[in-house]
Each structure stands twice: as C-alpha cells, then as structure tokens.
Amino acid sequence: GYKSEGKIPVDEFMELPKLGDKVAVTIVKLDDGRGQVVVSKKRAEAKERAEILKKAAEDRTPVLGKFVKVIKGGYEVDLGADYKGFCPLSKADVVRVEEPESLIGKTDYFVIDKFHAGTKLKSVVSRREYLEKKIKENKDAFFKTVQIGDVVQGEVKSFTSFGAFIDLGGFDGLLHINDMSWGHVTRPKDFVKKGQIVQLRLINIDPETQKINLSLKHMTPDPWTTFEERYQVGDVVKRPVTKITSFGVFIELEPGIEGLAHISELSWTKRVTNPKEIVSIGDVVEAKILGYDLDKKRVSLGLKQLQENPWDSITERYPVGKVVKGPVVKVTQSGAFINLEDGIDGFLHIDDISWTKKIKSMDQFCKEGDVVEVAIARVEPENRRIRLSVKQLEGNPWNTLKKDYPRFSTITGTISSVADFGVFVKVLGDVEGLISKYNLVGPDEEYTDAVLESYKEKIGEPITAMVIDINPTAQKLSLSIKEMVKRSQESEMAKYMADTKEDEETYNPFAAMLKTSKEEN
Structure with missing residues (x-):
C-alpha cells in the first residue's frame, strides 16, 4: 500500500517514453539492496504475450509472426516478446517452397x-492453415460478388502450352491462348510475362467446378467486326513481319489482325524451302490481300502477286525446239534439273538423253555444276514445268532406219553382244537390233546351242541380216538370217524357173510356132 519508484533498464525500450507515459511492468525485486524496486517492462510484455499466444492456440486465432531464419526442417518464427515458434517447411506456404531463403x-x-x-523452440506454428482459410474466404467472396464482364486484376503465375494461369488472390483463373489476342497466338509469353500484374475481363465463371476464364483480348473491341470497312480483296498493304513458320509468314495488318502469306505465295520462281530465305522478322513488306474468312478470322496474303510472273511469257522466251545451255543444279535418280534463268529450272529426264543408249544412272551423263546443252521439249506454264531433251538435238536414228x-x-551391222536368247547387232551407229537364236540358221538347218556359242567369238565382226520388224516408238529392231536365206533361196528359185521357161521356148520348135500363130491371130 505504499508508493515507490522502480527502475527499468533503458535497453528494454525501442523508443524512450515521455514523462507521464504509462508503462506496464512486472516487479522483479522489491529491494535491490539499495532500497530500489526492480521492475521489467520486457517481462510484463512477455507475460501478456504468453496469455495472448496461449488463447490463440486454444481458439486457433491467427497471430502475427516473422520468419527469422532457416533451420533444419523449416523455419524459426518470431512470435513477439522473445517467443519463438517452429514452422515446418511443408506448412510455410500453400505451394512448395522452392527457395526457403525467399x-x-x-x-x-x-x-x-x-x-x-x-524459451526453447517447442511451439509449432502453421502459415499454410492461415493462407488456406484466407484463400477460401477470398474465393467465396469472389464468386459471390463478380459477374461475367467484370474487369479483375491478377498476377501472371505460370504458363502452359494452352495459356497462362493468373493468381487472383491465392486462387487461379485461366487466360487461354485463344483469349490473349484477336489475332493469331503461338506463344503465350509473347503477350504476358511471369509476375506481371494484369487487368483482365471475366468471360466465364462456374461456381460448381470453381473454374474461372479470363480474357485479355476482350479488354479491347474486336477489330474483325469492322474488317471489311478497312480492307478488301486486292488491297496492297505495307506491314511488318511478326512471325515466320515452316509453312509461311505472318504479317500484322493491325493489332489483333494477322495475315498469312503461305510459302507458295512468296515467289513465282524460287523453290522456297524456308521462308527465312525471303524475309526476316521485323521486315516491313508489301503484300496483296488474296482473301479472308471473318468466321475463322483468317487473311490470306501474297508477296509474289506484286512481282511480274515470269511464267506468263515463258513460251515466248522458251519455244519448243529452242536450244539452250545451263548449269545442272540438282541430280536425281530419274533426271536432272537445269537452270535456265534466275528462278526457272527445266527438267531433263533420263530417258531423254539418248535415242539409242540405255542410261542407267544420271551420274553417267552429268553432275551438279556441269553446263549442258539441251533442247526445249515441252513447256507447261500452268504447271510451271519445262521438259528438256538432249536426244532431240539430233535426228531420231530410228526414224531414219x-x-x-x-x-x-x-x-x-556389227555383232555387239551375245545373250542366251540371241545375238545383238549394232546398225547405223548405236541402234541395236536382235537376231533371236532360232533365226541364226537357214530354213534347212537345225539350230543347236553350238551355233549361238560360236557367235561369242565373232563379237565385233560384221554381219548381214534381214529386217523383219521395226518399231521406232518401242525402239525395237528384229533381224533374221533365216528369213534372209529363205527369201534369197526363193528369189533364186524364181529366177531359175524363169530362165528354164525361156530356154524351153527357145529350143522347142513346136512351141515357138504355136506362140507365133497365137500372136498373129
């Protein structure tokens, strides 16, 4: 019941009190030996904090705390007034903590x-439970208050191949790739960045499935609705290249509207295998609008339509029969491509090299880089094809034959080779005919294998035979010794018979008189 003054260590104050301020303290000693009462502000706060923390634990009421340091299995958390708590890593957040120090x-x-x-670290705390409760409250409030068409704010959380997830306060909404722009979207990261705070329009919400769909493109009017007011088929536009793919080039007509110049519409003459050979991203190019589909939100563009089509006058520059020279640019199994002018190649088929020789491989005739002389055999402007020929540089020996x-x-001719079925003979240079083995002997002779065998020793020697069939189209010539001998014998027999008849008339007086009498009558 008496009044006395007590001392509080200065280091117990974060800010020194002013005269008249009331401070809660706990009496430590009534007498420190010098007649002074020893009191502690810190102990009073600790006692008060202990009561608060004890009741909070019983009621599961959230209390403020601070992550102090990382320890084994989790964190040390400062709960105030020197009270510490242990927060397991699994209870530090609602998601996996990848970097504990963060x-x-x-x-x-x-x-x-x-x-x-x-004082020991025996209290266990959970931030995750608090966050889960808070997220549920936020989510419930969101579904109760928002309506389709509202603008909401969120943070870009993560990406997928089909869009991006937006954190709306502990729960996610989906920004689908198709809702990022009115134009074509390939990479979601081209439109939003991770950690970016974005304003989006709510386009769908389902309380039962808890699904939320957001849109970035609906933050602006749909430019496709007024497309025909600004563009028509045949219009020429000058716009930047925004994307290059294996099948063509995307060109931005305006924000939200991109057109595609297909790889086939880039050049009249060049065989474009990679559009990057023609343009680069960022290039401003001129293109013609070839067509559009408002329902599918597609625009077809062409670059080559603004260039002269060399195929329109191809027959004037390369009439059939014209002889030209050009380098071989590509060799295939069936032929070779020969460059006639910039972007224009003609094709020389392996069968058009020689009238008589059978070319088995194009390597026998030419290789890339060789300059060859050819004749224009056929021109197809509609298919952009030119057929070339080497053999037409000379006359067809089959027709001559x-x-x-x-x-x-x-x-x-000359015996060139012997096969199991007959003997090949070259005539008129390289035209090859065949004498079948049964036609190697006369009509009165019997064929044996020895006959055919004997011709193997005669390769390179001359031989004469009769033409029994010739087909220039099929390039087949059939020869025969048998027919030649047979017809020779028949001719000699006919001549003999004619000579015999004349002799009979000369040496038979009666026959001569009879002939004279008939002539006089």
Missing part, C-alpha cells in the same frame, strides 16, 4: 498448432 524477413499471420511458454530400211530389206 521467406526470411517476411511478416504474416500464423496459426499456433502447439504453444510452449518456455525405218525410212531407209523397210521390212524385208537387208542391213549390215
């Missing part, structure tokens, strides 16, 4: 799972 120094609310008033050596005429 939470150090952060102040937030915690739910006390177990409280211990001692048919004209000069009709059927049943004799011809002399």
